[in-house]
Amino acid sequence: MNLLDVKGLSVEFRGDEGRHDVVRDVSFSVPENKCVALVGESGSGKTVISRAVMGILPAKSRITAGQILFRDNRKNGDFVDIAKLPPAGPAMRAIRGDQIAMIFQEPMVSLSPLHTIGDQIAEAAKLHRFVGSKEALELTKDMLRLVHFPEPERAIRTYPFELSGGLRQRALIAMALICRPSLLIADEPTTALDVTIQAEILKLIKEVQAELNMTLLMITHDFGVVTNMADEVVVVYNGEIMEKGSVEDLFLTPQHPYLKALLNAVPSLSMEPEERLVPIRPIKPRTHTSDLHPHPVGKAHAFRGTSLIELEGVSKTFTFKNLRGKKRRGMTTALDNVSLTVRRGECLGIVGESGSGKTTASLAMLRAFPLTRGKITYTTEEGPRDIQGFNEKELFQYRKRAQIIFQDPFSSLNPRRTLNEILQEPLVIHRMGDSLSQAARIRELIDLVGLSPRYLRRYPHSFSGGQRQRIGIARALALNPEFLICDEPTSALDVSVQAQILNLLKDLKDELGLTYVFVSHNLAVVDYISDRVAVMCKGKVVEVGPTRQIIDNPIHPYTKALLKAVPEPSLDHKLDFGSLEGTSSSDPTQWPAPYRMRYTTVPYLVEMETDHWVCAPGMEAMRDIVGLGGSHI
Known part of the structure; x- marks a missing residue:
């Protein structure tokens, strides 16, 4: 017996440009x-x-045809046509x-x-x-x-x-x-x-x-x-x-x-390493070299695999204050002794639950705030440099090298600026070229991400979600950086647009020699785009290693819990809801030995397999016996 019957439903929207049918002759039952x-x-x-x-x-819409029949169980089970009410x-x-x-x-x-x-x-x-x-x-x-x-x-x-x-x-x-x-x-x-x-x-x-x-x-x-x-x-x-x-x-x-x-177009954990998503409307990036600022492709490929940016014992504590900003109300540790290495030419995925410290770690790499403890070094032509020690001029130059693609493309774009003005702004701020060379660079950028020059006079609200995200990518590439933070760039997009953006990012990485840090809570997406994965929980790195090793052979109980909770788009791999009680395992004090940590425990990473590191403080005492070394990842 049906509770709801939708029969021949049509809905139109009325606006300044006339009437538009958004739903046409839809029929289904529930x-x-x-x-x-x-x-x-x-x-x-x-x-x-x-x-x-x-x-x-x-208010500007109306039902033009059809019925929405709902069985009103509180009135003798009679059907009511909601479309007529x-x-x-x-x-x-x-x-x-x-x-x-x-x-x-x-x-x-x-x-x-x-x-x-x-x-x-x-x-x-x-x-x-x-x-x-x-x-x-x-x-x-x-x-x-x-x-x-x-x-x-x-x-x-x-x-x-x-x-x-x-x-x-x-x-x-x-x-x-x-x-x-x-x-x-x-x-x-x-x-x-x-x-x-x-x-x-x-x-x-x-x-x-x-x-x-x-x-x-x-x-x-x-x-x-x-x-x-x-x-x-x-x-x-x-x-x-x-x-x-x-x-x-x-x-x-x-x-x-x-x-x-x-x-x-749907990514899954069962995809083969070289398998590629097939978006409904694919984008083919058209990369060129620009006289405005040469692409660092040759250098990236020549030094691929060497350290580009390194976090050593990084901690960040935030203080809560009252509304007047004077009296302290408490403190929270967002990063706790984090050590990570981002290698040139790779994509490092950072995964974990909300509040695990993923975005804080990525923003620390951009020097968005001062650190409480630790050091972040960036390898330049002169060698490794501590980014916390950059003066104003050096930090300004660092902004050319390191850029970010934000999670919400609509909020991150100025609604009062056209596409042309949005892409020109970083070029003007960094005084790169005259107006003619800037115009050429803007056209190169929109060509790079598969947009048309006829969109240059449009404002952000007139673009779709996928197009806005491509604008965000083009803006991030405007200064020709070698390092990109991708902060949940596909979380708000549907599967077909997500496939577009993921393929575009992969192609740009290969053709421009870029280095990515890809922050996400979607493990299937991270599996598709990342070369290595770092798993974070409560501000700590609990497992790091090559993507396929992490996905196929997770060692830490928290990583296993994350993978267990991923809803696969397959009828053969359904979630076991009966075993999901306490599946998050996000309390380090409840982890089994040797992974259990008190909140004051200093994370200790052990190399379990080649380049596969796991946070296991309980093994620290065994390191001399079994020859395990630790924490350079």
């Missing part, structure tokens, strides 16, 4: 107590369909939030920063279950316990900014479930979460679905999530359904070329 996944690229119409079901379409009318308000609830994609944006978690969750109970404040608060605590929220008594008094991404997502789930809806719509519920938190959230949704006999409509572009959660799949492209059926049929015998193309 059976009771099952999970149906809507998959497709960004802009395919997935979220518009879900918002039509919720009755929360934007006024979105702000009492009938739709009675359904929305009570019988149909939604988990939105970005928890920080979806939660009010001015109200406590308890108040926001209790509000839904007051509106739909007609209870008083005291009873609503008790229901809120019960729901927080159901979603495994730690210390519900204290949690109801916390604000969203005081919670991690995983806990904010749990709060949103509790808010959606407090009225025990028949249908839960989950819009990319795990996109911005690291693998262990993602696995916990997926397990939680499955448990709650079973306990409440709930039906789930999941919107995602992550095929690993689809294989682990969905019973049926609906593939959407450009507002139309390309293919639909059971998850087994679509993964084992895909029929439509678009679905086959999507599956070919």
Whole structure:
């Protein structure tokens, strides 16, 4: 029996440029107590369909055709056509939030920063279950316990900014479930979460679905999530359904070329070393040499494998202060005695959970802040230099050598500048060439990342997510650096655009002789692009080695836990939700011997295999006996 039937749904958006059909003749069903996944690229119409079901379409849109039939189990099981109900009318308000609830994609944006978690969750109970404040608060605590929220008594008094991404997502789930809806719509519920938190959230949704006999409509572009959660799949492209059926049929015998193309664009841990992703719209970089600033390709290849940047015993402690910035409220150690070597011409991947110190370590390499302890040396033509000792002029020159590609391409681009101005800015700041040579360099850069010169007068808002990320890459390459920090450059992109960007980065690295530090929580992405991997936890490096050794033969329990939590896009390698309890293993005091560490323990790295180092403080006493040496990685 179906809980939801969407029949011939069409939705149009009206704007200054006229009317545009964003959803066309979409039909699918959601059976009771099952999970149906809507998959497709960004802009395919997935979220518009879900918002039509919720009755929360934007003001400039309207349903032009079709039906959205929902079985109202609280009214004798009769079907209600949501498409005909006024979105702000009492009938739709009675359904929305009570019988149909939604988990939105970005928890920080979806939660009010001015109200406590308890108040926001209790509000839904007051509106739909007609209870008083005291009873609503008790229901809120019960729901927080159901979603495994730690210390519900204290949690109801916390604000969203005081919670991690995983806990904010749990709060949103509790808010959606407090009225025990028949249908839960989950819009990319795990996109911005690291693998262990993602696995916990997926397990939680499955448990709650079973306990409440709930039906789930999941919107995602992550095929690993689809294989682990969905019973049926609906593939959407450009507002139309390309293919639909059971998850087994679509993964084992895909029929439509678009679905086959999507599956070919998904990175997985089972890929062969030389295997290449196949994006739907490939980009071929066109590299040239520029008179403005020669590419350092020859030097990079000649010295490939030698040390370019080295961290030795690096520690960084941040101090929390009160609002006036005077009184200390506490301290946190973001980096704890980190030692790493980045070799010329390689891609070093840094992985770990949120808060593990990945981004802090990468920013330390750019001298974004002073270190608490330790030294970072960068090998220049004059030899190794401590970047903390650079004077203002030397640091200015270092900025040419080392650049960063930011995680969010939209936030990192100035919305008031055109593409031409964005790419010209670093050339002007570093006084590289006159206006004619700068214009030539800008055209070379956009050609390099596969964009058209006709885009030069456009502003960032008029580009897609993938195009904005390519602009960020072009800007990072403007000064012709030899070292690039890639901070989660594909985490917000769908699979086809992600494949575009990953292939582009690989090609640029090979053709321009670049050196990368690639920060990510997606181990499949790191496996695809990295030569070596460093695993971080609680500010410490716990394992470092060649990528295939780390993936195929993880030694540290934390690394094993990370790999265990990766949702593979394969029906043969589903997550074992029953064994995910405590899977994060992110507490060093709970690791088994010889890996266990107190928070004051100095990390000690032991070479277990050739170039494969593992943090095992318990082996320090054995080093003279077994001949193990340590910590130069």
